[in-house]
Amino acid sequence: MAEEKVLEVKNLHVNFHTYAGDVKAIRNVSFDLEKGQTLAIVGESGSGKSVTTKTLMGLNAKNAEIPEGELLFKGRNLLDLKEEEWQKIRGNEISMIFQDPMTSLDPTMRIGKQIAEPLLKHNKGMSKADAMKRALELMQQVGIPDAEVHINDYPHQWSGGMRQRAVIAIALAADPEILIADEPTTALDVTIQAQIMHMMAELQERINSSIVFITHDLGVVAGFAHKVAVMYAGEIVEYGTVEEIFYNPQHPYTWGLLDSMPTVDSSVDRLVSIPGTPPDLLNPPKGDAFAARNKFALAIDFEEEPPYFEVSPTHFAKTWLLDPRAPKVTPSDNILARWKRWEELKGDK
Numbered sequence: 001m002a003e004e005k006v007l008e009v010k011n012l013h014v015n016f017h018t019y020a021g022d023v024k025a026i027r028n029v030s031f032d033l034e035k036g037q038t039l040a041i042v043g044e045s046g047s048g049k050s051v052t053t054k055t056l057m058g059l060n061a062k063n064a065e066i067p068e069g070e071l072l073f074k075g076r077n078l079l080d081l082k083e084e085e086w087q088k089i090r091g092n093e094i095s096m097i098f099q100d101p102m103t104s105l106d107p108t109m110r111i112g113k114q115i116a117e118p119l120l121k122h123n124k125g126m127s128k129a130d131a132m133k134r135a136l137e138l139m140q141q142v143g144i145p146d147a148e149v150h151i152n153d154y155p156h157q158w159s160g161g162m163r164q165r166a167v168i169a170i171a172l173a174a175d176p177e178i179l180i181a182d183e184p185t186t187a188l189d190v191t192i193q194a195q196i197m198h199m200m201a202e203l204q205e206r207i208n209s210s211i212v213f214i215t216h217d218l219g220v221v222a223g224f225a226h227k228v229a230v231m232y233a234g235e236i237v238e239y240g241t242v243e244e245i246f247y248n249p250q251h252p253y254t255w256g257l258l259d260s261m262p263t264v265d266s267s268v269d270r271l272v273s274i275p276g277t278p279p280d281l282l283n284p285p286k287g288d289a290f291a292a293r294n295k296f297a298l299a300i301d302f303e304e305e306p307p308y309f310e311v312s313p314t315h316f317a318k319t320w321l322l323d324p325r326a327p328k329v330t331p332s333d334n335i336l337a338r339w340k341r342w343e344e345l346k347g348d349k
């Protein structure tokens with residue numbers, strides 16, 4: 001059965017004006033989000049994950065140029081919307097869970113009321129009593145124990161993990177078609193992170209929402225994502241199903257990210273980070289933006305930008321190593337350990 005596309009992003013470009021020059025933060029980004037599925041956007045700091053998701057929410061910074069490209073949602077290009085139209089969609093059809101729950105909760109307002117607010121905002125006829133009833137149900141759905149006792153608490157009375165559950169309840173209040181989660185577990189400890197991921201996976205199955213999940217850690221998405229977009233220097237350098245990215249990665253940057261995943265196998269080096277730093281987006285280098293950090297770089301990498309090579313109909317990578325004229329290289333000694341780790345992470349689901 002064909003998958004239903006909820007969102008199609010086509011050739012998105014986002015530039016920022018700064019006193020030092022124009023920053024080309026997002027270049028030619030395209031992906032689809034399917035109904036009930038999770039797309040993970042993975043990359044190091046500065047790769048363009050947040051700019052991409054802010055664009056999906058119509059929330060780019062003031063110094064951004066009008067983005068180029070298409071964001072097709074329900075037959076409309078969201079990039080053509082006016083702010084009043086965005087306000088109807090934001091927090092309603094497309095909602096977002098931010099990294100730090102304290103910045104998205106109002107410290108002076110009772111949590112139940114904060115969950116009820118978007119319901120009242122987007123359902124004009126709803127009574128306050130019904131909105132509070134629904135807020136209680138949402139608190140129960142996201143696993144807040146004794147929700148009826150705690151519905152009138154203030155955020156500071158809760159732990160970080162519980163506050164993040166409240167933020168998720170607020171994001172889910174209006175039954176969004178698309179939920180954008182920007183590193184939603186980064187501020188939490190590992191056990192709580194796992195609980196929150198588990199809860200999100202369960203909720204997704206129940207309500208069939210589509211999720212865009214942002215993270216710098218591929219390990220977090222192994223048991224959760226369906227598709228993965230690997231971003232580097234404002235571009236998607238590899239895109240595929242989660243199995244393709246873990247079992248058959250093709251881009252040397254993806255190899256680096258996989259190698260920086262913690263492994264439980266003590267025979268393997270832990271957390272091998274990718275040497276070097278990303279390029280300056282004010283003056284992007286000639287050729288492949290990853291060339292300077294790529295230990296397998298070819299002469300052409302410093303001259304010409306690689307095209308996307310198709311690995312399978314669902315899998316693409318932007319590296320000259322996939323050109324038939326390129327030498328065959330062995331990505332890393334850690335492959336077997338990585339696969340083992342992936343099997344373990346999948347098991348955590």
Ligand SMILES: Nc1ncnc2c1ncn2[C@@H]1O[C@H](COP(=O)(O)OP(=O)(O)OP(=O)(O)O)[C@@H](O)[C@H]1O
Binds near residue numbers: 017023025048062063
């Ligand atoms: N308002 C802005 N003006 C100029 N440059 C910006 C602006 N916002 C973002 N950038 C630049 O765009 C690039 C992408 O930033 P972005 O925040 O999307 O990265 P990220 O992958 O989300 O990183 P992190 O994981 O640290 O959040 C960076 O080089 C950043 O400096």
